[in-house]
Amino acid sequence: MSQQRPDGITPSQTVGPYFKYGLTPNGEYAWNDAFTNNLITPDVSGERIRVEGIVYDGDGVPVPDCMLEIWQADAQGRFSDPQDARALPNSSFKGFGRVGTDAKGGYCFDTIKPGPVPDPDGTPQAPHILLAVYARGMLLHLYTRIYFDDEAANAADPVLALVPADRRATLIARKAASNPTYALDIHLQGDNETVFFDV
Amino acid sequence: MNFVYPLASNASHPPRLSLGYRSTIKRAPQKPLIPIRQTLSELTGPVYGHETVRENDNDLTIQHKGEPLGERIIVHGHVFDEDGRGVPNALVELWQANACGRYVHVVDQHPAPLDPNFTGAGRARTDASGYYRFVTVKPGAYPWGNHHNAWRPAHIHFSVFGHAFISRLVTQMYFPGDPLFPFDPIFNAVTDEKARARMISSFDLENTQPEWALCYRFNIVLRGRNATPMENKS
Numbered sequence: 001m002s003q004q005r006p007d008g009i010t011p012s013q014t015v016g017p018y019f020k021y022g023l024t025p026n027g028e029y030a031w032n033d034a035f036t037n038n039l040i041t042p043d044v045s046g047e048r049i050r051v052e053g054i055v056y057d058g059d060g061v062p063v064p065d066c067m068l069e070i071w072q073a074d075a076q077g078r079f080s081d082p083q084d085a086r087a088l089p090n091s092s093f094k095g096f097g098r099v100g101t102d103a104k105g106g107y108c109f110d111t112i113k114p115g116p117v118p119d120p121d122g123t124p125q126a127p128h129i130l131l132a133v134y135a136r137g138m139l140l141h142l143y144t145r146i147y148f149d150d151e152a153a154n155a156a157d158p159v160l161a162l163v164p165a166d167r168r169a170t171l172i173a174r175k176a177a178s179n180p181t182y183a184l185d186i187h188l189q190g191d192n193e194t195v196f197f198d199v
Numbered sequence: 200m201n202f203v204y205p206l207a208s209n210a211s212h213p214p215r216l217s218l219g220y221r222s223t224i225k226r227a228p229q230k231p232l233i234p235i236r237q238t239l240s241e242l243t244g245p246v247y248g249h250e251t252v253r254e255n256d257n258d259l260t261i262q263h264k265g266e267p268l269g270e271r272i273i274v275h276g277h278v279f280d281e282d283g284r285g286v287p288n289a290l291v292e293l294w295q296a297n298a299c300g301r302y303v304h305v306v307d308q309h310p311a312p313l314d315p316n317f318t319g320a321g322r323a324r325t326d327a328s329g330y331y332r333f334v335t336v337k338p339g340a341y342p343w344g345n346h347h348n349a350w351r352p353a354h355i356h357f358s359v360f361g362h363a364f365i366s367r368l369v370t371q372m373y374f375p376g377d378p379l380f381p382f383d384p385i386f387n388a389v390t391d392e393k394a395r396a397r398m399i400s401s402f403d404l405e406n407t408q409p410e411w412a413l414c415y416r417f418n419i420v421l422r423g424r425n426a427t428p429m430e431n432k433s
Contacts, residue, residue, distance in 0.1 A: 005283045006420040008211045010397050011389040013371040014220075016356060018304040022294025022320035023358060029303060030262070031320040034251050034292065058225035065306075071245065071364040081243040083362065096245035119238045130240050130364055137222030139213040139388050141369060142232075143241075159235050167230075188226050198206065198232035199241050199365050 012140040017065050019134075024067060024100035037099035039070075039111040044093040046075025046112035050181040051129070051146060051173055054105045057137075058189030062105025065136050068186075070097045070109055070146070072129040077115030113148065119158050126153035126160065133186060133196075142196040146184055147172045163195050170194045204237060204365055208281060208422045211394040219384030221345055237365065244364045247290050247324065257323040259295075259335040267317035269298025269336035273406065273414040274372070277329040278359060280423040285329020291419075292358040293333060294320045300339030300353075309342055334412065340379060352379035352386060361421035372417045373399045 021029035026036075040048060051070075055063040073079050074089045082088065089095075093112070101107050116124040129146040147154055149172050154160055160168055170192060173182035186194050216227035260266055274293075278286040296302045296319065299311040303318055319338075323331040338353050354371040361367065373386065380386055389395045400417040407414040 006279055006281060006397075006418075008391075008394055008397065009208050009281060009420045009422055010211070010368060010370050011394045012212045012369060013356075013385060013389075013398065014222075015358075015369050016371075018296075018302040018307055019294060019356065021303050021318065022356070023292060025320075029320075030318050032253075034247075034290070034322060058229075061225075063226070069367075071240070071243075073240070079239060079243040081246055083243050084239055094245055117239050120236055125238060125240070128240065132364070132367060134369060135226060137220070137224075137226035138215065139217060139220065139223060139385070140209075140215055141367070142215075142228065143365065145240075159238075162233055162235055189229050193228055193230050195230075196228050196232050198234040199204075199237055 014136055014139050015067055015134040015141075017136040019067060020100050024098060026100070035096060035098040037097050037107070037109045039093065039095065039097045039109065041092045041094075044074065044091040044112055046115075048110070048180060049113050050108055050110050051184060052106070052108035052181060053183055053185040055101050055107065055133070055186040056105065056188065056190070060190065062101075063135055063188070064101055064103050064105055066101040066105070066107075067134040068099050068101070068107050069132045069134070070111070070129050071095060072111065073114040073117050075112050075115050077117045079117075116153060123158055124153065126151050126157035128157075128159075133188075143199055144186070144194055144196050145171055148182060149174045167195050203424055204242070204363065204422045205424065206234070211389070211391065211397070213388035213390070217384065217388035220388055241365045242363045244360060244362060244366070247288070251290060252322050252324045257321055257331070257333045259317065259319065259321045259333065262318055263316040265316040267297065267314050267336050269314075271334070271412040272337050273332065273334055273408065273412050274355065274400065274417055275330070275332035275403075275406065275414065276417040276419065278325050278331065278361070278419045278421060279329060280361070280421055282424050285325070285327075286361055286421060287325055287327045287329055289325040289329065290360045291323045291325065291331045292321070293355050295335065295355040296338040296341055298336045298339055300341030311339070311341065337374070345384060350379050350382070352377040352383050357419065359419055359421065362423055366422040368419065368421055370398060370419070374415065375399055375402055
């Protein structure tokens with residue numbers, strides 16, 4: 001079905017404080033999760049990693065009612081979406097995850113490290129994960145990216161190059177010494193405010 | 200040619216800082232957002248299988264032993280792109296308060312009864328034309344702490360996925376003629392009157408089922424024009 005050209009898109013509204021039982025029930029409500037924070041499928045290849053952190057508001061207080069969604073390519077840099085006209089992933093890896101922050105504002109995702117994805121000119125971007133942030137008090141979600149501090153490709157990444165040098169660290173997850181865990185906190189405001197993108 | 204998602208479309212959205220809605224004050228970014236090009240990462244998005252939406256996930260009145268109390272309603276409509284084309288296979292999730300205005304969420308403790316026969320969560324996938332349909336009960340208005348005597352107009356929360364991660368939409372559907380509209384800072388955070396009207400469902404007598412349920416139509420328009428397949432340059 002089509003209609004006349006709409007006079008605009010449907011405006012965003014906040015996800016509010018009560019999304020958990022509908023979007024991230026995680027066994028606590030009589031409803032099932034469409035998505036979880038574990039993206040790993042048995043057949044997927046690549047380095048298993050965990051990305052974790054805490055979401056803070058402008059007072060530096062952890063945000064316990066935040067929802068985070070991630071979207072990423074597989075280890076070969078391919079998206080599980082036919083709109084990516086290159087070869088599709090040869091696994092059941094979907095590349096999408098969702099989690100609600102816990103009582104201490106914490107989150108984590110278990111996934112695989114994505115491979116490089118080209119920008120519109122064919123220039124490789126450094127491995128990255130897209131992150132969308134939703135919460136009570138946010139009328140419209142925010143978009144940011146998660147990069148990895150052990151990737152030499154960061155130095156040539158065309159998106160990081162647009163970010164003032166003194167703010168780049170807010171986008172780069174730091175690898176722990178002993179295990180494949182990366183840490184990245186999200187600051188909605190403040191001196192360390194996370195870089196959010198206008199896309 | 201790439202999908203095109205003009206930034207101008209976002210003008211319909213509310214500003215992130217809206218002083219009447221107090222919780223935005225500590226949660227809206229204070230530094231300018233940085234514009235970047237839309238790459239494959241932004242222009243692709245998740246695809247679902249049939250496992251994501253189970254049969255009857257779109258009927259919130261049959262999830263428990265008995266029927267929920269309240270006014271049974273049908274909520275249906277189409278998900279469109281900005282050219283008015285239906286968005287097929289789009290995942291539509293909703294959640295809402297019960298007929299008394301109480302959420303099953305543990306944080307909601309306002310003195311209205313829970314309904315053991317109503318959770319308030321549902322899920323549907325649009326068909327080839329972009330059409331979706333839910334059966335539920337009409338949610339009640341409820342008080343909140345934003346200001347003295349603050350009440351939210353009755354609403355249903357919607358979460359919608361389109362073709363791309365950047366066409367993702369979370370919104371709220373309202374009911375026509377609600378007397379609380381002039382007093383709600385979340386509804387009125389959308390400053391453009393025509394844009395606000397796009398969040399209000401319309402009463403649909405034609406699809407109201409006699410002797411059974413009133414019907415409301417809520418069409419959802421996502422970002423995205425010129426949605427022709429991408430050619431890859433690499």
